[in-house]
Amino acid sequence: MNQTVNRNYSAKELIRRFLPYLMKYRKLLFFDLFCASLTTLCDIVLPRIMSTLTNTAMYEPAALTVGLIGKLAALYVVLRLVDAAAYYYMCSQGHIMGVYIETDMRTDAFAHLETLSDSYYANNKIGQIMGRITNDLFDVTEFAHHCPEEFFIAAIKIVVSFVILSFSSLPLTLIIFACIPFMMYFSIKLNHAFRSATKAQRVQIGELNAQVEDSLLGQRVVKAFTAEEMEMEKFASGNQVMKELKKKRYKIMAVFNLSTRLFDGLMYVVTIIAGGLFMVHGKISAGDMVAYMLYVTTLIATVRRIVEFSEQFQMGITGIERFFEIMDTPSDITDSPDAKDIVVDGGNITFDHVTFEYPDDHNRVLHEICLDIHAGENLALVGESGGGKTTLSSLIPRFYDTTEGRILIDGQDVRDVTLKSLRSNIGIVQQDVYLFAGSVYENILYGKPDATEEEVYQAAKNANAHEFIMSLPEGYQTDIGQRGIKLSGGQKQRV
Secondary structure (H helix, E strand, O other): OOOOOOOOOOHHHHHHHHHHHOOHHHHHHHHHHHHHHOHHHHHHHHHHHHHHHHHHHHHHHHHOOHHHHHHHHHHHHHHHHHHHHHHHHHHHHHHHHHHHHHHHHHHHHHHHOOOOOOHHHHHHHHHHHHHHHHHHHHHHHHHHHHHHHHHHHHHHHHHHHHHHHHHHHHHHHHHHHHHHHHHHHHHHHHHHHOOOOOOOOHHHHHHHHHHHHHHHHHHHHHHHOOHHHHHHHHHHHHHHHHHHHHHHHHHHHHHHHHHHHHHHHHHHHHHHHHHHHHHEEEEEEEOHHHHHHHHHHHHHHHHHHHHHHHHHHEEEEEHHHHHHHHHHOOOOOOOOOOEEEOOOOOOOEEEEEEEEEOOOOOOEEEEEEEEEEEEOOOOOOOOOOOOOHHHHHHOOOOOOOOOOOEEEOOEEEEEOHHHHHHHOOOOOOOOOOOOOOOOOHHHHHHOOOOHHHHHHHHHHOOOOOOHHHHHOOOOOOHHHHHHHOOHHHHHHHHH
């Protein structure tokens, strides 16, 4: 059965496989991270400015001059201007980098989907597939941009804060920083539950999309059987499941944020108690205590930002996971390593002891079929429904591969020639005619993209379609709607 791969990927594996997409734009990324480092300067320098002002006012009041205050203020203004410029670059070019990556991944996903066989589409809902290459990849843009930035900024603030505070009092610094591992442990634990809930929600979005697509495309059937109420009940059921999944996800997020706020309070309490005792015993100055409180505030804001970002992180990771589930789905109809272009000399077709069973249910439709169709012959297959007439035709262009036996065209096994050359030499009129949204002209051109206008008109005349096309409001340029809904069944077959 050819279904989308559905297995558990570790976050480490997903990030490792995502890196080639990210590193393609390494210049943008590195400058973005450089700008991210510049945005940390104000948060790092401000506590030192306040510590300098406080200590000078308490211990050297004569040195606290307007000139000193002006210099410190000017320094902070310059840092703020640098911060603004760096933040502007991060918001603009950083997001654009994410868009580039999203576009590359969507292109790769669509290219891979084009290689998958009919078995895949028979076993996977289009709504689910659409969700994977649209909504899921939207979140990758934010992930690609914010993930490196947020963790890089957090690392700088935590390391620099630790170094600066250690010079004031290493014991007090170690006491305060001892709270961080506990906070990160609980965050990681809750992240696993959050990721599972996010993935379940994404799957249900795909199911809901598939259901809506079915209902809307089949509106004529729905109305013909007055089945509007039944369709509403089906939609309400899927919508209810979606509501419950979102409620579960938000409850996990609430627990996540609660734990963060409790740890925030714990760090402030530790700073107040430990810092106060250190001041009582003369281990740190009042200015250093002010700096400690500001650095702790910066640390808490940094950790809180990482925790808040975890929602975006999990959505991005889930999008990447669902992307690789598509990319890891094997293509079961491919060119053989030594495949050559087919050479058609007449067009004799031979079925040599062909047996076929569908891979999903192993229903054997054809058994030991031997058939020779000579060039120029017209052959009609007659039989009961489900007897294998359509299946037999589908084996020639390799929509499926034979289970046993082989099919030859002018003596060439269809599995030994390239799919492109094979299918370009076969003309097909499907039972269920599918036309693409656009004009009549564009749909006729689909079979031969480089055809001239005269060739398009001649093809329409050969199919007895020219007259009815010319009677349409805009002739060949008439828009025929999605799946050619504006044309009759016979008109669609002729186009």
